[in-house]
Amino acid sequence: MNxxxxxxxxxxxxxxxxxMAEKGYKGVSTKEIAxxxxxxxxxxxxxxxxxxxxxxxAVERYHYSLEMETLFEENIKWDLRLDxxxxxxxxxxxxxxxxxxxxxxxSDNELADIRxxxxxxxRKLLKLLTDYFNEMQSKxxxxxxxxxxxxxxxxxLNYGAFISQLFGASISNISLQNVMxxxxxxxxxxxxx
Amino acid sequence: MNxxxxxxxxxxxxxxxxxMAEKGYKGVSTKEIAxxxxxxxxxxxxxxxxxxxxxxxAVERYHYSLEMETLFEENIKWDLRLDxxxxxxxxxxxxxxxxxxxxxxxSDNELADIRxxxxxxxRKLLKLLTDYFNEMQSKxxxxxxxxxxxxxxxxxLNYGAFISQLFGASISNISLQNVMxxxxxxxxxxxxx
DNA sequence: TTAGATTGTTAGCACTAACTAACATTATGA
DNA sequence: TCATAATGTTAGTTAGTGCTAACAATCTAA
Numbered sequence: 001m002n003x004x005x006x007x008x009x010x011x012x013x014x015x016x017x018x019x020m021a022e023k024g025y026k027g028v029s030t031k032e033i034a035x036x037x038x039x040x041x042x043x044x045x046x047x048x049x050x051x052x053x054x055x056x057x058a059v060e061r062y063h064y065s066l067e068m069e070t071l072f073e074e075n076i077k078w079d080l081r082l083d084x085x086x087x088x089x090x091x092x093x094x095x096x097x098x099x100x101x102x103x104x105x106x107s108d109n110e111l112a113d114i115r116x117x118x119x120x121x122x123r124k125l126l127k128l129l130t131d132y133f134n135e136m137q138s139k140x141x142x143x144x145x146x147x148x149x150x151x152x153x154x155x156x157l158n159y160g161a162f163i164s165q166l167f168g169a170s171i172s173n174i175s176l177q178n179v180m181x182x183x184x185x186x187x188x189x190x191x192x193x
Numbered sequence: 194m195n196x197x198x199x200x201x202x203x204x205x206x207x208x209x210x211x212x213m214a215e216k217g218y219k220g221v222s223t224k225e226i227a228x229x230x231x232x233x234x235x236x237x238x239x240x241x242x243x244x245x246x247x248x249x250x251a252v253e254r255y256h257y258s259l260e261m262e263t264l265f266e267e268n269i270k271w272d273l274r275l276d277x278x279x280x281x282x283x284x285x286x287x288x289x290x291x292x293x294x295x296x297x298x299x300s301d302n303e304l305a306d307i308r309x310x311x312x313x314x315x316r317k318l319l320k321l322l323t324d325y326f327n328e329m330q331s332k333x334x335x336x337x338x339x340x341x342x343x344x345x346x347x348x349x350l351n352y353g354a355f356i357s358q359l360f361g362a363s364i365s366n367i368s369l370q371n372v373m374x375x376x377x378x379x380x381x382x383x384x385x386x
Numbered sequence: 387t388t389a390g391a392t393t394g395t396t397a398g399c400a401c402t403a404a405c406t407a408a409c410a411t412t413a414t415g416a
Numbered sequence: 417t418c419a420t421a422a423t424g425t426t427a428g429t430t431a432g433t434g435c436t437a438a439c440a441a442t443c444t445a446a
Contacts, residue, residue, distance in 0.1 A: 023302060024217075024219070024301055024302065026217070026220060029432080029434080030433080031433080043394080046392080107217070107300040109220070110217075122364050146375065149375045150375065156376075157349055159356065160350055160352035161349045164352060167299055171312065171316050174341060179346055182343070183346040185383070186379065186384070189383040190378070190381075192382075223405080235423075236424080240422095243405080244404065244405090
């Protein structure tokens with residue numbers, strides 16, 4: 001992204017995201033954000049009104065979102081392995097793109113109102129996954145079990161993987177891709193009819 | 194715990210843990226901590242020297258720890274279901290007792306040096322679990338697979354469950370216990386020889 | 387070229403925070 | 417009972433933070 005072509009609002013929002021992901025919302029001053037964006041502190045307050053409003057508008061502008069329903073409809077093949085792999089990849093793509101915003105709003109309870117916006121995806125995904133598991137059972141392609149419980153299990157596993165990498169030091173050298181492939185095999189074997 | 198019998202240092206450390214778990218390290222002033230502990234701010238600085246030293250000593254004093262090796266040695270029954278259930282319960286007990294300290298040091302990168310102390314348990318558990326899976330394969334009680342990858346999978350699932358509950362709003366009404374029971378069944382079926 | 391928009395600079399307000407000094411008061415243990 | 421330790425109170429230092437006002441400078445579009 002060529003900063004030469006960005007207007008000041010964009011520069012300020014991106015600078016805020018970068019610095020706050022690293023140091024936390026309270027650990028960064030508006031002076032630092034303005035300096036990193038290469039504009040004056042006055043410009044920050046003229047464009048956004050307040051520090052919190054800057055973050056709110058940054059979340060609005062840069063929070064990555066996609067239509068999960070459409071993705072499900074267009075890509076589900078009713079094969080447990082292929083489908084879980086697709087869902088897993090979609091999950092980590094969304095979370096990875098949002099990781100800076102995610103860590104900012106997760107780490108500070110004062111941003112709980114902004115954090116509400118980030119709950120959309122997990123809730124939607126839980127519902128889509130639950131419906132998917134129910135349908136797989138109807139098609140006798142999966143053993144009979146509580147679909148929502150399996151959906152939560154899958155999501156917690158992915159969430160644990162994501163959070164492990166978000167907050168620093170890894171405790172193992174095995175790659176995310178390898179672990180996800182292996183755990184999907186676990187689901188496939190464990191849920192075989 | 195009867196606060197009437199606590200000395201000032203203990204009162205200050207517990208007040209700091211409670212307030213910082215709720216508002217974050219930077220979101221709490223030494224004035225607030227002292228007030229919550231019922232002592233003067235001067236007393237806080239006389240006993241601890243600095244705000245950060247107060248937290249460091251609180252972690253030292255109140256971080257829950259146990260000998261996982263001993264627990265493994267004394268409780269492993271070489272039955273996958275029973276063993277994973279025991280390990281799961283041990284994990285959540287440790288994490289639950291440390292949850293306030295965990296959320297404090299996790300949320301603020303300025304405390305990364307203190308956070309190092311909290312990595313002990315996950316690393317130790319990863320090793321114990323990997324050894325356990327290797328031994329189960331040797332005993333032909335589990336299918337042949339990469340033990341460390343399975344250990345990481347189990348830990349990420351538990352970590353996802355823990356973090357989901359640590360940072361607020363649940364996305365489902367299904368209890369942790371139910372999900373853990375179900376996911377252990379998944380492991381048992383998925384890893385059956 | 388010029389009017390209007392936008393930004394930069396300087397100075398400042400109001401307040402908070404971590405922390406310290408000095409003296410008074412209270413608690414504690416010998 | 418009393419010396420010492422610990423704490424409370426008052427006042428303060430140093431530094432920083434979010435934010436604003438007023439005026440100068442620069443940019444942009446007509």
